[in-house]
Every structure is written in structure tokens, then in C-alpha cells.
Amino acid sequence: MKKNISCPCGERIVGEDEDDLVEKTQQHLRENHPGHEYTRDQILFMAY
Template sequence: MKTRLNCPCGEHISAPDEAQLIALTQDHLAEKHPGHDYTPDEILFIAY
């Protein structure tokens, strides 16, 4: 299970499970990178 992700902007995102990691990443993208939308599969692809 992937629970961490490093955004290229330097933000480190971590969560207890993949579903929450996806939600937190989508929230980060909406707030800091408007217009950069990624699917759950794309988010998990760059997560570890």
C-alpha cells in the first residue's frame, strides 16, 4: 500500500491509507496547483 507522496513543489503528503492519500493529494492540488488534476491511478503511480 502506498501512503506517501512528494509533490515537485516540495510538499510531502502522507496518509494512513491510499484512499486518504488520494484525497489529501487532490486537496493539495486544488489549493496549490489549480488546473493540475490527476486521477487516483495517476496519484498512486507517483506515490510510494
């Protein structure tokens, strides 16, 4: 199960599970990178 992702801005996002990771990543994108949206599959592809 993938629970970590590193944003190119330097932010490391950690979720309790894949659903939490996707939610936190999408929230980070909305707040810090407006206009950059990724699907669940795209996020999990980049996660580790």
C-alpha cells in the first residue's frame, strides 16, 4: 500500500492509507498549486 508522495515543491505528504493520501494530496494541490489537478490513479502512480 502506497502512503507517501513527494511534491516537487518539497512538501512530503503522508497518508494513513491510499484514500487518505489521495485526499491530502488533492487538498495540497488545491491550496498550494491552483490549476494542477490529478486523478486518484495519477497520484497513486507517483506515490511510494
